[in-house]
Amino acid sequence: MELAKAYNPKEVETRRYDWWDKHGYFKPEAQKHIDPNEKPFVITIPPPNVTGTLHMGHALTLAIEDLMTRYARMKGARTLWVPGTDHAGIATQAIVEKKLEKAGKRRRDMSRSDFVEEVWEWKDYSHKVITEQCKAMGISADWQREAFTMDDDRSHAVMTAFKQLYDKGLIYRAKRMVNWDPVQLTGVSDLEVEVAEDGEPGHLWTIRYPIETNRWDGPQYEWGSGRWAEGATEWITVSTTRPETLLGDTCIAVNPEDDRYATRVACHAYVPCAARRIPIVADKHVDPNFGTGAVKVTPAHDFNDYDIGVRHHLPFVEVMDEHAKMNAEAGPYAGLDRYACRKHLVADLEKEGLLVKVEDYAVRLGRGQRSGAVIEPRISMQWFCNMQTMGKAAGDAVRNKQMSIVPERFEKTWFHWLDNIRDWCISRQLWWGHQIPVWYVSPEPSALSHQPNRPTQYCEVSEAAAYAKAVSDWGPEVQLLRDPDVLDTWFSSGLWPFSTLGWPDVNHPDYKAYYPNAMLETGYDIIFFWVARMVMLGIELTGKIPFDTVYLHGLIRTADGKKMSKSRPDKMIDPLELIDSYGTDAVRYFLVTAGTPGNDIKMDARKEGGKWRSDRMEGARNFANKLWNATRFVLTKVESEKWKAESVSAHSLPDRWILARLNQTIVEVRRLNDDYQYGEAGKLIYDFIWSDYCDWYLELSKLNLNAPVLVPVLDSALRLLHPFMPYVTEELWQALNEVKSAKAKVESENYPSLMLAPYPKADHETISTQPSALADMTLLQEVIRAIRNVRAEYKVPLEKRIPAILSAGAAATMLNEQREAIAMLARVDVTALTIADTLPAPDGCVTAALGEVTAYLPLAGLVDMAAERARLSGELELTSNLINRSEALLVSDFAKRAPPAVIDKERSKLAELIAKREQMQAQLAKM
RNA sequence: GGGGAUGUAGCUCAGUUGGUUAGAGCGUUGCGUUGACAUCGCAAAGGUCACAGGUUCGAGUCCUGUCAUUCCCA
Known part of the structure; x- marks a missing residue:
């Protein structure tokens, strides 16, 4: 095979991928090398959302997971990586709605x-991309x-x-306060609400409510007349960031310890505008230091107020509809948007003399993760999943060391969240997703001859099954209506590690062979959304912890350290653009070596001439090219030399050295890979x-070529690097094998592809028998x-060959x-190179003192000897300082307390320094 | 309010269980091109390891506190 002068990723990548794929090498069944000592390696892809295209975070995920997968496969573990995509309910629905809007269509129509x-x-479309x-x-x-969260098998699993x-009673339906997204018109879970750390600019309104007295028993005049509170003499003043909700107030609360209000408790106040008579109650959850210490309570529109409402048996007055517009309860403000209502109401409060003051205030606003809309707490009928026992089990899995989290520090987050877990709102008022498999008897049972022990709702895996049950209960006339809601998209992703392997069919061969998974790899930002849910649901439904290890990688950030968010498209980097510039291997190498486990990665990319540039990826591309050219050199050399398959017994020093170095590298790389330290390994x-x-080795081989070392070392290097840079290594390995088999009729060990070849194993003997090669x-x-x-x-000048005299002591022979x-390498005139145990320094020479060896370079004509004197003196001083330091150290407590090996090391270092000093002193004396 | 992370060369980052001259890449400076590679080679300069204490014979590494940046949870 003739290799191009430079590595061209574009020419290789698609061809090579198709070749792997076509031959089925990605399948576990295709593996040629299985090590029975290796546990199977099974990993399931974090399914990308079908919302569009992949971003750098996905690229990082894929780079790490493919590294893990290829490494495991080459080590001989039975290896399976299951790919797939996620329907991403709310996110995808929003995108399609937006797209339809552009075409002038609306979902509701x-x-x-x-x-x-x-x-x-x-x-x-998105799936294809x-x-x-x-x-x-x-x-x-x-x-x-490949799987999709909404394909038939996955739907059946859901x-x-x-x-x-449901049958275990862990899923239930209830009317509760939930986070309501008034734009997407659905409830969302706690996790899907995002709150800006420092709040958002807003106001704090201080408003007074008239208190009922024996002289005043409520407003006599119209709201807006300016005389609404006429006659009132006592007031209670509250602060609020949401004045429009006062229309739904059903009490005012103060802290029971708050002396200021002791006499007010049990009095009644009148809600402005609504003129509703409400009690003033004492509740220990009221913070006396907030505002005036008295708070208005709107149980139907605030989570804290909801709890107060429940505790004090207050009515729940809803004043807004699903769009967050005021409803009939809002009286004169009915029909207004919540913010328009706020504006008008505040004006009217002022008119009525009830507005005490307005201050600027940072408000902690919850916003919908997908829509960005301000979340409105709202009471609605929803499905919930009880998380208490499942949360405990998931926590125990880690506590009992049955599952490990890498890096370990995320265990704290894990426990904290699971120990405080609340029930999960799993229903969504959307159309895109898994419709809840519950059917209600319709029309209402009361219209039929209702009997208390006949069920009115059926949970079954299919409509047919639901009807079968209903008919046997109610007769053939029964009509069923399916619950219109769909499930939270994370419910189906929570089943992913087993739904992709055939569950609920526990006899499915994949389920039996590959469940539980070995590894779950993903970004730490979805530890709760996804990882925790998989563990909880996995334990509950399969009785097994779905994977042994959770590896969490960091987030990709922009050059200025910001999160890459879709709201800033100018900062978004398309991985394909980088692949186009640098090649996939370079992008992958960068991604896996850029950071350490769990820590964020700052992209060094900057835009230049409309294209993203990255110095580090450029470096990685150069590395691929370096390897390409090294292989090219080896191939041309080996082709021109006489190839000998049998090993040469008399290995040269460079041969023995490179073999020892290779084996050292193999040991370390395996250790680091097994410890997930891919950056260091790379x-x-x-x-x-x-x-x-x-x-060094290739340069030296120009002097003396030993193909039986040159080629296998390169072969091993390609294997080591393959999980990091799969394309270039495979391409070169194929070329190398061609030469090997053509020249030596070597069966390429029956491995048709590098990805199926064994990962190098260290030959410990080579290392232990070659300490001298390394030292020499x-x-x-x-x-x-x-x-x-x-x-x-x-x-x-480079072309000038110089004479050299080496006074080399014991190293003279070597x-x-x-x-x-x-x-060759120091460009010395070989005929003027003298090496012996001890040699005197000639006149007018430059000295390089190395401790054991002194090099004298007679350069009298070429250098200024005064400068050389100065240089040598400087170096002497430096050495003397080091000697003083070392000597001081060796007479201190160090010599008594440090381990002998460390002391020995220090002693030999000192000896070397002293020899070096003597060499320099002798030389200086001579000059 | 609670819990993390980060702070090392101009820049981006490594630095295993503490071991004594702190590393890499890029950038900078000087030299270099008839062949594996200029996507290259050779050489050099550049750091009080955020700060203050402490433990230790010995601290970038362990402990305490402070500052800065940042993330998550409430």
Whole structure:
């Protein structure tokens, strides 16, 4: 195979992905290398929402999960990655509604089925885009097992799950106060309400209510007449951020400890405008330090007030409708929007002399996660899921170490949330989603001959099943009406790790083979929305914790550290654009090495000429190219040399060194990968390939080529890197195998693809038997660097070959063996290279003292000896300082208390420094 | 109010269980191009590890407090 001069990702990626996919290599059934000691690795994709396209967060998720997956597969674990997408109820419905709006259509004018059909069309489009993007990222997921939260199998799982929980009494229907989104016209869960940390600019109105006395028993005049409160003599003053709700007030509350109001408790006040006579009650939850210490209580429109209302048996007066417009209860304000009402009401309060003051105030406003609308607490009939026992079980799973969370610190968040969990409002007044599988007998049973022990509602997995039951209870005439609500989208995602594997059919081969999953990997921002729900529902429904490990990655942030939000499209980065500029491997390498587990990643990307640029991705692209060219070099060399399959017994120093380094790297990379420290692992591979293999080993191989080392080391490096950079490594590995088999008739070990080949295993013997190779090579490198350093310092032209004298002590033999290497890499004249145990310094030379070795470079004609003297003196001083430090250390308590190994290390370091100092002193004395 | 995270070179970030000259990439400076790679090579400069205490023979690393930035929960 002829390789291009530079790596061109575009030429490789699509072709290579299709090739993997076509051969079925993503399927667990295709694996060639199974290590019985490895536990199966099963992971399910966090299903992207079919709301549009993927963003950087998805790219990060996919990069990490594919790394995990490819690594596990190469290690020999039976590996399955299930892909899929999420219908994302409320979010998708909002997008389609917006799209229809542009075409002048409104959901409310359409039939439910017509609208749902529109959403399915959008789903098909979005799904296609998302799938292509996932494939562009190179993910090795088994597409034949792809799932969608609303496909038939998943819908069946949802219906079954609902029924099981319903039958256990864990799902119930109740009229409760919920967070109501007046734009999307649905209740939402607590998690879907977002509150700005510092509140939003608003006002605090202070209003007085007239108190009933024996001289005044309520307003005599019309509201708005300016005389409404005429005759009142006593007042109670309250503060509120929401004056319009006073129309629904049913009491005023004060703290029982608050002496200011002791005489007021049990009195009655009159609600402005409504003229409703309401009690003043004492309730210990009232904060006496807020405002005047007295608060108005609107049980139908505020969560705290709702609780007070329940405690004091107050009436619940609703003054707003589902659109947050004032209803008939609001009297003169009926029909007005809540904010218009507020404006008019405040004006009227002023007119009636009831407005005491208005102050600026930061209001903690809850907003709908998807719509941004200000949430209105509202009493409505909803379905709830009881979370008490499930929450406890999910907490225990972590407490009992049956499931681990990485990084560990998220365990605190986990416990805190689960220990304070409240029931989950699972119904949504939407059209897109899983319709609740409950049917009501209709018309109302009272119209039939109602009997108390006949059920009037049926929860079944299908309409047919519901009718079957109803008919047997009520006779063939019975009519059923299905609950119109749909389920919270997270209900179906909560079943994801098992609904994708065939549940509720517990005999499904996938369920039996692959459940529970090994890993759940996702961003920490959905730990409650998704992870906790999967664990709770998984334990409850399957009796098993759905995965062993939860790995949480950080969030992608913009260059200025902000969250990448859809509200700022100018800051959004499209991963495909980056892939287009740098290639998938570079994007992936950046993403997995940019950060540490659980910590956010700041993108260094900036816009230049309309395109995103990233220095770090550029670096990663360069790395791919470096590897490409290194392989290209190896291939041309090996093709031109006589390839020998059998190993050469007499390995040179560089051979022994690179093998030892490779094995060290394998040990460390495996350890780091197993510990999820992918960033560090990636850097180690980078350094091994670039600094060790390319900069030193390949350079030295130009002198003396040993293909049986050169090629296998590269082969191992490609394997190590494959989970990080799948495309370029596969492409090069194929090219390498072609040469191997053509030259040596090597069966490429029966692995048709790098992704199916075994991950390198360390040969510990190579490391333990080669400490000398590592030490010798390090010394050789130091000698070469020292000479290069001097050359650069004195600007000796590159083409100038210089003489060198090495007084090398015990290293003389080794260095003599490497004289050609020294000559080549330090550009020394090999005929003028003298190496011996001890050699005197010649006149007029530059000295590089290395401790064991001293290099004398006779450069008299080329350098200013005064400058050399100054340089050497400077270096001497530095060395002397280090010696003083070291000597002081060794006579201190350090020598008594530190472990012997550490002391020995310090001693040998000191000895080396002293030798170095002597070399320099001798040289200076001579000059 | 409660709980996290972060603060290390000009920039973006590493830094395992404390071990004594704190690392990388990019950027900067100097030199370099007949071949694996200019998407490159060689060399250099650059850091009181936010601050103040403490523990220890020894602290970027452990403890306490302070400051700054930031996130989550209520």
